[in-house]
Amino acid sequence: MASQNLLLLPGDGIGPEIMQEVKKVIAWFNDKGGMSFETDDGLVGGSAYDAHGQSISEEDMAKAMAADAVIFGAVGGPKWDDVPYEVRPEAGLLRLRKDMQLFANLRPAICYPALADASSLKKDVIEGLDILIVRELTGGVYFGEPKEIIDLGNGQKRGIDTQVYDTYEIERISGVAFDLARTRGNKVTSMEKRNVMKSGVLWNEVVTQTHKNGYQDVQLEHMLADAGGMQLVRWPKQFDVIVTDNLFGDMLSDVAAMLTGSLGMLPSASLGAPDGVTGKRKALYEPVHGSAPDIAGTGAANPIAMIASFGMALRYSFEEIEAANKLDKAIANALDKGLRTKDIASEGQATVSTSEMGDAIVAEL
């Protein structure tokens, strides 16, 4: 394997602690796995703001654009609640997504067998759950203009956000969903609110057309996003791949993640389009969970989602499928041996620290 550049952006809260564990895993693959990763570190979010008043520096943005993959921790925390909107911690993440054109966000919601009891849902409802949410990540209400607060006088202000989707954006994200469905359960459920939103009408139309044009072998189903939220709670196993827009994807993937009882375990991948010449995609990998400032520094953070995010990098950026499977297996083994961080322990069960969990996974490798 030619040398690959990883930019590590640990971010805030528990970000640096869990990134520490990924470094151990990367070191193992370099030493014993025949790989050759070169890593560089950068700042993002509140920690970048503290260092230089921006949620990500131009220098780190340039590194991200040049990296073979970005490994991202988490951003945000009460410390930065009152910083100006433009430089709030989340702005760094949103800029990475937008400038790197990471339009396809893959969020698996998997229920790890060892953890089926940790869910608030009944065991039979979530045991064996394996769904993939494909969220559009560079469009919609996150980025549409106008996006502003206008002073109307008389003590009145107006807050405006704009949801915008163009045909090509819907086409490319549904193409990703159909392609992925073929490697899994061969079914796609598209979710929008076409009964209320014009962007939903267009979404529905374009997904239907994309299906007709090249994916008729895949089963396609349409569902209103509110009904989709309900169905996720009622019987999530009815889904295979869900494709939806940026904002619905944000909500629905969080609900789906929480269903599994395995929130601290779930990775995500954000991918750009393949480059026309090299075929390589820009990519960023991050855990689904947030920066959990309340437990930062206590050694209670679960590093598995972060490590599994690196696993997704092996799979999607480096096509090291065997290595990715090996890493997933190492995680499952550590769980099977009863190792639990606090978030996934049942009452009375012994727990290990962030770094003990990281070490155990490396040992399993």
Place this chain on the structure above:
Amino acid sequence: MASQNLLLLPGDGIGPEIMQEVKKVIAWFNDKGGMSFETDDGLVGGSAYDAHGQSISEEDMAKAMAADAVIFGAVGGPKWDDVPYEVRPEAGLLRLRKDMQLFANLRPAICYPALADASSLKKDVIEGLDILIVRELTGGVYFGEPKEIIDLGNGQKRGIDTQVYDTYEIERISGVAFDLARTRGNKVTSMEKRNVMKSGVLWNEVVTQTHKNGYQDVQLEHMLADAGGMQLVRWPKQFDVIVTDNLFGDMLSDVAAMLTGSLGMLPSASLGAPDGVTGKRKALYEPVHGSAPDIAGTGAANPIAMIASFGMALRYSFEEIEAANKLDKAIANALDKGLRTKDIASEGQATVSTSEMGDAIVAEL
């Protein structure tokens, strides 16, 4: 009690069947409860479209504007999937909400003790659940302009929706939430996406200010809407009153309703501002569930949400608190006696039809 005008709009699917049961309840209150309701019927949704090509006629709109309360069934179904956007079934409901200025949508998510087992969630997570979602209903992305699909040429279209909130809209809906919290658990959780949306920034700011100005005795908490969806699944009992915008309210209230396992049981109220002279509010009452076209005509529909919606009318439009309590008690009694429609029966449990359930509730009165 002076005579009160009710406009009944059964709508589509199971709407007419469940409205039939409400009529029995209204008749009982007229005959034996010392009340004096006059009812009129109208068409809305697909049935209105079939009759006169509109999702609600001008005549029925005028009746709704003049009524003391509108009792609404449900709209929509596959039959009307391809009618023009402007006259789709939902347009009738949206016009009622907008023209009657029903800005405050109250959606209780209650777990009926007799039904705690029907939920996909663990019993201890939802037993005794009693939360109230206060959803803004006349603003946001539902009604903001521009809302359109533009043809960009070259096979490209652009779908646009606009999320707009003004200070006064956020002020009045949060006032409703704080007022209601005082009659309950005295806690309000406000949900938005201020980390991504400018309307969310304004929402957060105005709710905080409204709290400061007159509701400091009520506990106020802010939560990002995606985290809110997660927390609803994880531990819903942490909430008392949730206040949120139109679209987040749509999603979150559906998730909350499904948590309870009692979807066929949950009513809602949509209220306007009190009239400056008479103090009366325009109001519409409807079940949280939809038109369920798949079971229409089979006698399987559960009429309880519809009947409980009339109960909310007694409470909020007619201040007949005792009668409202009596009706709620009659519903609980029928359930305690083991009466179940199909949707709420456990495996192997005997079921009753829509009209048998209605009759049983009247008998309990």
